Amino acid sequence: MDVVGVEDAFSFLKQREDLRERIERRLQNKLAVILRQYERLVAEAIARGEQPDYDALFEALRAAVGPDSAAITTDEAMRLAADVGIVFDPAVINVDAVRWARDYSYELVRGITDTTRTLVSEATATFVETPGMTIGDLERLLKPAFGSVRAEMIAVTETTRAFSAATTETQALLNQTGVQMIRIWNTRNDEVVCPICGPLNGLPESEWRGMFGDGPPAHVNCRCGLALTDEDDEGVIPDAIERAETRLSMLEELGKQKEAEAQRERIAQLRERI
Numbered sequence: 022m023d024v025v026g027v028e029d030a031f032s033f034l035k036q037r038e039d040l041r042e043r044i045e046r047r048l049q050n051k052l053a054v055i056l057r058q059y060e061r062l063v064a065e066a067i068a069r070g071e072q073p074d075y076d077a078l079f080e081a082l083r084a085a086v087g088p089d090s091a092a093i094t095t096d097e098a099m100r101l102a103a104d105v106g107i108v109f110d111p112a113v114i115n116v117d118a119v120r121w122a123r124d125y126s127y128e129l130v131r132g133i134t135d136t137t138r139t140l141v142s143e144a145t146a147t148f149v150e151t152p153g154m155t156i157g158d159l160e161r162l163l164k165p166a167f168g169s170v171r172a173e174m175i176a177v178t179e180t181t182r183a184f185s186a187a188t189t190e191t192q193a194l195l196n197q198t199g200v201q202m203i204r205i206w207n208t209r210n211d212e213v214v215c216p217i218c219g220p221l222n223g224l225p226e227s228e229w230r231g232m233f234g235d236g237p238p239a240h241v242n243c244r245c246g247l248a249l250t251d252e253d254d255e256g257v258i259p260d261a262i263e264r265a266e267t268r269l270s271m272l273e274e275l276g277k278q279k280e281a282e283a284q285r286e287r288i289a290q291l292r293e294r295i
Contacts, residue, residue, distance in 0.1 A: 038209075041180065041244075044093060049176035051085045053169050060167035064159045067145050075134055083130045086175075090183045091115070091122035097187035101249060102194065105202070109194055117190050125186075129179065140166040178238050181245065185236035188247040195249070202249040203227075204236060205257060209244040216280060218245050219268050220287055223261035255294065262291050 059081070063073040095111070095118040102109050144162035148154050165171065192202050206229055208215070208222040217239045221229050226236075237245035250257060265288045272281040 041184070044089070045173075045176050045180045048085070048089050048180060049169075049173050051089075052082070052175055053172040055081045055085055056167040056172055060160055060163050063141055063167070064156050064163060067141070067148055067159060068156055073141060075138060078137065079130055079134045082133060083126050086130060086179060087122050087126035090126055090179065090186075091119045093180065093183035094118035094121060094187040094190065097184055098191045098194075101188060101191040105191075105195060105200065105249070107195065107198060107200065114190065114194070118187070121186050121190070122183075125182070133175065137166045174241055177242050177244060181238040181243050182235075185238075185247050188249060189235060192249055200251070202251055203253070203257075205248045205250055206236065207246045207248050209246070215240075215243075218243060219280075220265075220284065221245075222268060223257065223264040225257050225261075258291055258294050262288060265291060 055078075059073075059078050066073045095115045098114045098118065099109070099111060102114075141163065144159060144166075147162055148159050188204060192204060195202050204226040206218075206221040206224050206226075208218050218237070221233075221239070229236075233239055236247045237243050239245065265284060269281055269284045269288065272284055
């Protein structure tokens with residue numbers, strides 16, 4: 022690839038990263054507003070000796086997450102299909118995206134609400150058992166459940182999940198047309214030395230599907246992604262080895278000897294497949 026081609030490629034990747042970060046921030050801001058509102062409402066309910074309205078929180082969070090997830094999945098699926106050179110009916114993609122977002126957002130928000138309920142119960146017990154605690158003290162106890170850190174964590178993780186869902190949906194649609202594609206795991210720079218995601222960088226889905234069937238996120242705050250290729254497993258292994266060697270160098274520079282040794286073993290296994 023010539024210099025112009027390399028610059029164009031990096032410019033495109035930068036644009037994609039910028040778009041993803043804007044999506045994360047938008048969702049984070051929406052979630053932060055909702056959580057901040059309910060932090061106060063929950064604290065006031067506890068102070069009055071009443072049960073917080075978890076159903077209202079559930080509906081508010083689902084209304085925030087569901088539509089954004091569907092929009093992300095639809096837009097990304099359209100882009101991926103266009104990259105391959107096949108244009109699908111946007112309505113078909115949108116129906117699948119909305120169905121996925123509806124089903125998944127229900128499970129996601131139910132999990133968030135259940136975790137919130139547990140954290141609130143702990144804070145309530147502390148408030149009841151500690152004479153002299155104020156509403157302000159109670160809100161500080163509730164901060165892990167309703168603070169900006171949690172809003173960011175949910176936004177990053179679920180944006181990653183929506184992008185992965187788009188890739189999986191596009192793969193299925195392409196396969197229906199006879200264009201067989203496989204998914205490749207791609208780490209972000211901040212995930213290269215991650216003990217979970219780093220070893221997966223550049224690997225075809227046959228290597229990680231058993232553990233992470235839907236792809237990223239592999240953990241909370243995971244920013245990994247998926248790419249599609251028409252090469253078979255053996256065709257992508259050389260690139261996976263190159264990425265693995267880059268990660269090995271970084272681990273060695275950081276003095277992470279245990280992880281580096283495991284990475285050497287992984288490289289040896291990949292080389293046996295060539």
